[in-house]
Amino acid sequence: MLIVGCGDIGGRTAQGLINAGHSVYGARRNPQNLPDGVQPVTLDVSDKESWQALTLSPDFIVYSVAAGGFAEEAYQAAYSDGIANMLDWLKARQHQPKHILFVSSTSVYGQGEGEEVDENTEPKPAGFAGRIMLQAEERLRKSNLPATSVRFSGIYGPGRDMLIRQVRQGRMAPEIPVMYSNRIHSDDCAGVLNHLLMLAQSGQTLDNIYLATDQASEPIHEVMSWMADILQVIPTEMVESPTRRRASSKRCINKRLLATGYQFIYPTYKDGYIDALKKVKKEIAEEKERAKIYD
Numbered sequence: 001m002l003i004v005g006c007g008d009i010g011g012r013t014a015q016g017l018i019n020a021g022h023s024v025y026g027a028r029r030n031p032q033n034l035p036d037g038v039q040p041v042t043l044d045v046s047d048k049e050s051w052q053a054l055t056l057s058p059d060f061i062v063y064s065v066a067a068g069g070f071a072e073e074a075y076q077a078a079y080s081d082g083i084a085n086m087l088d089w090l091k092a093r094q095h096q097p098k099h100i101l102f103v104s105s106t107s108v109y110g111q112g113e114g115e116e117v118d119e120n121t122e123p124k125p126a127g128f129a130g131r132i133m134l135q136a137e138e139r140l141r142k143s144n145l146p147a148t149s150v151r152f153s154g155i156y157g158p159g160r161d162m163l164i165r166q167v168r169q170g171r172m173a174p175e176i177p178v179m180y181s182n183r184i185h186s187d188d189c190a191g192v193l194n195h196l197l198m199l200a201q202s203g204q205t206l207d208n209i210y211l212a213t214d215q216a217s218e219p220i221h222e223v224m225s226w227m228a229d230i231l232q233v234i235p236t237e238m239v240e241s242p243t244r245r246r247a248s249s250k251r252c253i254n255k256r257l258l259a260t261g262y263q264f265i266y267p268t269y270k271d272g273y274i275d276a277l278k279k280v281k282k283e284i285a286e287e288k289e290r291a292k293i294y295d
Contacts, residue, residue, distance in 0.1 A: 001197070002027060002058035004045060004086065005065030006034055008159065009103060012190035013062055014038045017197070025056060045082035051089040060197055061086070064103040072128040079136040087143050099200040100140065100147040101193055106182060106211065108134045108151060111250040114180055118253040119151075119209045141208060148206045150192060153213035153252050156272065157186030164273070164280055167227040172235035173220045181220040182213045182252040185272040187265050195262045210260075213252040216268035223269055230277045231284060 001017050003010040006026030011034065014024045018037040031040035044050040045065055063086065067078040083102065090096065109117045110126030125131040137149040156163070173179060184192075192212045200206055228235055266272035 001025065002041075002056060002061045003038075004043065004061060004063045004082075005103075006031070006038060007064070007066050009155070009186060009189045009193075010062065010064035011035050011038075012186060013064065013193045016190055016194040020194070020198075025058065027054075045085060046077035048085050048088065051085045052092065054089065057093065057095045059098045060200065061097050061100045062103070062193055062197070063100065064193075070129070072132070075129055075132040080132050080139065083136045083139045087139065087145075090145070096145060098146065099197070099206065100145055101196060102137065102140055102147065102149045103189075103193070104133050104137055104149040104151045105130070106151050106153045106213065106250075106252055108137070109250055109252075114178060114249055114251060116251045116253055117211070119207065119211055119256050137209075146200075146206075147208065148196060148200075149209050150196070151209065151211045152189055153182035153184050153211075155186055155189055156183055156269070160186065161276060163224065164227060164276060166239065167224050167233060167235075168231060168280060168284070170233060170236035171224075171239045172228065172237070173224050173239050175219070175221045177249075179220045179249045180217055180251050181223050181269075182217050182250070183269050183272070184213050185266040188212075188214065188272075191265055192257065192262060195260065199260060206260075207256060210257045211252055211254055212257055213254050214264055214266065214268055214272070215254065216270070217251040217253075218269075226270065227273065227277060230274070231281050233284075 001022050001024045003014045003024060004027045006014055006028050014026055015035040017024050024038050025041050026034045026038040027041040027043035029044050031042055034040055063083065065078045065082055068074040107130035108123040108125050109121060110124040110130060111117055123134050125134055140147045140149065196206060
């Protein structure tokens with residue numbers, strides 16, 4: 001198994017594979033702090049020579065790269081160019097892996113009026129991120145290699161707590177216009193990838209696309225209101241509804257993924273956020289107690 005981009009999601013995936021007894025290589029620019037048991041590989045996906053230096057012949061590849069920043073050039077290098085370089089490397093080695101999983105994004109859907117979207121929905125990316133992700137998917141599809149693009153919705157979990165921080169600060173999304181939120185916990189991201197890899201390893205045929213999101217696509221206002229109730233925080237500031245956020249107002253459907261037999265660790269955002277919210281609630285209470293002491 002080769003995990004290209006062995007960061008947060010890639011690292012979690014690698015850990016699951018190792019626990020299942022697989023040999024795993026983790027490739028990244030600086031292969032440090034990898035999970036125990038992962039064999040480190042130095043790789044810059046945007047550099048052809050870096051690829052050509054690899055002498056591995058992996059049975060399975062997970063391409064889970066994070067762009068160097070939210071800029072078109074960074075996305076082009078990480079995804080479209082990176083996938084192209086990987087395909088050139090495989091061709092040069094005359095090696096065909098048993099399956100490739102590409103970690104893509106629901107940003108390929110530009111729908112912004114609350115429409116339902118699934119794997120059969122025509123992608124209409126509204127920005128460079130979705131456009132480049134779709135371009136990378138197409139490169140992989142046209143290679144005719146056994147490959148699957150997994151379109152993750154908004155990922156949350158340890159280290160991805162921006163929404164909680166906003167609510168804690170008293171911020172709240174408006175009720176109107178409605179902006180739908182689609183989320184998946186980072187543990188489930190790894191769970192989905194491991195699940196699909198095990199299906200492929202057992203000889204089952206995978207679809208070329210899976211939309212990976214939990215089972216609770218709800219307006220972001222409702223999500224933040226629920227968080228505020230848990231934290232006992234009174235909203236003091238209405239977060240503006242920027243145009244770029246409207247593009248994410250869609251309802252992602254995960255029926256195809258569920259049909260494979262995957263069972264979510266956190267079926268809804270309430271399941272996934274509750275422990276973190278309890279911790280933050282305790283911190284808020286402790287801060288109030290300290291404030292009383294110094295009054």
